[in-house]
Amino acid sequence: MQLHSYIKQQTQLSEKAIQNTILLLNEDATIPFISRYRKEMTGNLDELQIGEIVKFKEAFEAIEKRKKAILKALEEQNVLSSELTQKINNSKDLIALEDLYLPFKKKRKTKAETARLQGLEPLAKMIMSQRVNDLEYTASKYTNKEVDSIEDTLEGARFILAERINERTDIRNNIRYQLERFAQISSKVIKAKKDNEKAQKFKDYFDWSESLNRIPSHRLLAILRAEKEGFIRVKLEIDTERTLQKMEDRIIRSNNECVHQIQLAIQDAFKRLLFPSLSNEALSIAKEKADDAAITVFAKNLKQLLLGAPLGEKRVLAIDPGFRSGCKVVCLNEQGDLLHNETIFPHAPQNQSFDAIKKISSLTEAYQIEAIAIGNGTASRETEQLIKKVHFKNSIDVFVVSEAGASIYSASKIARDEFPNYDVTVRGAVSIGRRLQDPLAELVKIDAKSIGVGQYQHDVDQTKLKKSLDTTVESCVNTVGVNINTASESLLSYVSGIGPKLAENIVQYRNENGSFSSRNEIKKVPRLGGKAYEQAAGFLRIKNAKNPLDDSGVHPESYAIVDKMAKDSKIKVDDLIGNKDILQKINLQNYISENIGLPTLKDIIKELEKPGVDPRAKAKAFAFDANIKTISDLRIGQLLPGIVNNITNFGCFVDVGIKESGLIHVSNLSDTFVKDVNTIVSLQQQIIAKVLEVDVVRKRIQLALVK
Missing domain, CATH: 3.30.420.140 (YqgF/RNase H-like domain)
Known part of the structure; x- marks a missing residue:
């Protein structure tokens, strides 16, 4: 499968949009730049859609890389047939690939390998053929110094059969299906740790069981954390009898002496090889999904925090x-x-x-x-x-x-x-x-994981988390725009096309030459080439520049269009900016060209109406209830002013002015079903909450949203 087809299948986006986006990405264009200034090429894709293309592009490349490694390994083993090559090339995911490679994968010394060295492979094949009439006599032929009894020869043959059963893709996929649909995850407290003070926060999971495919991400991560910290044991369970029966139905085709040996091999394969491996795989997949959900929550929270209302330039x-x-x-x-x-x-x-x-x-x-x-x-x-x-x-x-x-x-x-x-x-x-x-300008100096929003950030895939948070910070910085003459090195490093080294060079140039007077002057910064300038210029602002467009989101490549609009309107560019009456009368069809279409022209008009305006709200003062100083001051039924200080999938936490934050469970956010907490509240939102429950001993506060 080709890259474009793979991404189209995963995203349902148009092939042309995917193709052009990949072209831009391969030219090192950033997501903010593509989304803002290349709308005609992408069909007006937003940052989320472009991000999806990036994600599946990387997934496809990882699959292709693994295919090459497997094909090379099989070729070196001289076991690569045209049929196997085709199966590998047609694989669409890593799990299917690994299943194909499993029979040929170099293994540590296994029971099956030992049995083969003892000369028991022919016996195993005969048993699997299910055509042997006198199994005891046949097995006796394979006794030797190492396996000196019929019982040992049959056991060795079963080890070989179990390994073959383990390698069958159809059986592995059927067990995967059972795990995906019917697995129960359960946890039990380790008795010696039951009264441990640190274990008490996991008390709910001392004796817990629920369906793996229904468990919420936050609960799975909590259970896995409790297991990691040594307070509980976690296991997956499926209907073993039903699964073994399905395996037998796929393998057993006769009713002779071989059947019992095959049944024993099936049981051994399931218990020793298949279930441990595939249950771990199922738990890993569930953990990956939980990670993704938690990372999404973290990214949403971080975005809201970074785009929080600034007070502005005040003493x-x-x-x-x-x-x-x-x-x-x-x-x-x-x-x-x-x-x-x-x-x-x-x-x-x-x-x-x-x-x-x-x-x-x-x-x-x-x-x-x-x-x-x-x-x-x-x-x-x-x-x-x-x-x-x-x-x-x-x-x-x-x-x-x-x-x-x-x-x-x-x-x-x-x-x-x-x-x-x-x-x-x-x-x-x-x-x-x-x-x-300015929350954004200051918070970019801190590792996003240290800001304290989200859920279980230390338990999720750290590489994925960092990538998601870096993307979020980059998006926020470029959404707001950056004053190149006052921005810190940290803030500049997140501007599209800049990065840490160029940010350092910009600050050094600024220190040596004074403030930038125009966007054009940015090209003088050492090592800042044409590509970096193209990516960054539209997001960098210069206050009081000779050209007023330098303090706007209009990209320099579109200045000529604005000049033409002003000339056609018989006014100067300075007089066109902010003049809504004239801007609304401009016929954009007159300015469409091969490279510039209506999406970009509409963006230009929107920017000219309010050039350089900060998209964030303004900070508002807030006062907590002066009578509430500790958790002991809380009473059921009280109405309290509070500030949302964290959002999770199961609700939001609210600062009511004391050490402990209160939880508004998702069920107490609205009278109707809430699918996404972010649709009801946002980070730093000022609200009124009602006290539902106070647990002073466990320091827990349950609240309900009033307004």
């Missing part, structure tokens, strides 16, 4: 709260530069709240602070209450900001390079403040 006072070590306070200017830092000690044991209030008041006035960001970790609520006691001369909004991953950033090389003369506490406070100003 911010940020506080990393603490008790004994005090609260680290920093003042940042509109660009996030550090202006001032010091430590205050308003809480126990020092209790210098009066001095702290006085200091906060003076700092907000001295540095013309417009907003305050408080980290949501230890002493966050107490610090928030302290800030509310400060009498500010001007109106100042107070925000509680997630600290997730801030400690990772503050100890990183990126942070050390940014603030070589400050310790980790100052860097952490700066990160909190910058997250309020």
Whole structure:
């Protein structure tokens, strides 16, 4: 099967769209670039559809690579027939390929191999032919020094038969079907670990059983984690009697002495070879599906977090709260530069709240602070209450900001390079403040896995997870666009076509030559060639450039079209931008060319109407219930303001202003069935939740969504 046909079969997309997309991918075009600036070639595919093409392209290439390796191995063994070659070439998945290769695969010394060396293969063939009338007499002919009894010869022959049965594709596929449709997964606690404190979070799975094909991804991952940590044992079960009968129906064709030996071989093959191998395979497939589901949730959460509402270019006072070590306070200017830092000690044991209030008041006035960001970790609520006691001369909004991953950033090389003369506490406070100003610009500096959204991120395939998260970050960065004159090296590295090395070169060029004055100047950056410029230019913004299009999502390759539109409208480009009346009257049919069609022209008009506008919402201040300070303050029936801080397949977690987050189970999100939690709530959404249940001992809170 050809690559295009394989992808079409998997995605149902048009062959032309697939063909052109692959062509672009082979030219190292990125997904954001293809989706945004090559719509005519792809038939207007979006990033998700292009991502699917990428995924199945890689899957096809992996299959083809394995085919070549298997064909080479078989050729070296001199066992490659034209029929086998055709079967291998026609295979569409790795499992089918491995089944074909299994009989020829070099094995460690097996019971069957030992039996062959003892000269028992002819006996095994005769038994399988089911034509032997006097089996005991026939078996006696094969006794020798190594197998000196009839019983031993028959056992050796059965080992050979069991291996052959194990290698039969039809039998393997039938057992796979049984596992896929009817397997039960069960778990039992290891008695010695039953009372272990760490095991208690897996208490629900101490005696658990359900259908493998129905188990939700989060539950499977939880069970497998509990097994990995040594608290439970997990096994798969199917109807063994039914499966053995189906195997016999496929193999046994007579009713003589051979039948019993074949039955014993079938039982041995199933118990010793087939079921252990195929049940592991089934569990691996289920785990892979669970991984994919968890990674999808993680990617959705990360996208929402990265595209979270920025406060924008405002002066911010940020506080990393603490008790004994005090609260680290920093003042940042509109660009996030550090202006001032010091430590205050308003809480126990020092209790210098009066001095702290006085200091906060003076700092907000001295540095013309417009907003305050408080980290949501230890002493966050107490610090928030302290800030509310400060009498500010001007109106100042107070925000509680997630600290997730801030400690990772503050100890990183990126942070050390940014603030070589400050310790980790100052860097952490700066990160909190910058997250309020622009979550995307700050969070790209942290390994996405450390941000703390999603479910079971440490249990899933780490290579897949990293790839998915990197793709998500790249998509978000290019969706928003990047100011090339203020962006950090980390942010620039995610711009289409740039990468870490070119990002470093851009920053170095900027430091040596000052701000970029035009997109054209970007070409002067060392090692940034024409291809990289083509991929990146449309996503890079230059404020106050001579050409106003340089601060828009219009690609430089389309500037001439905009110039023509302005000329035909008898106005300057500057006057065309933002002029909806004129833009709506433009007949786009007049500007269609061989390379530019209506999709791109519509994008250009949309961009000209609101050039460079940030697609994200604006940050809104939020206040928790001041009366709720610990889990003990909660009462069933209370209505609480909260912020969604994590989303999973089984519901969402809500920060209600205390250490423990509450869970709104998917069944309590709506009166109707909810297939996807993300259709009801989004990360960082401000909601009202009702308390349904409080378990102080297990520190669990059950909530229901009110609004």
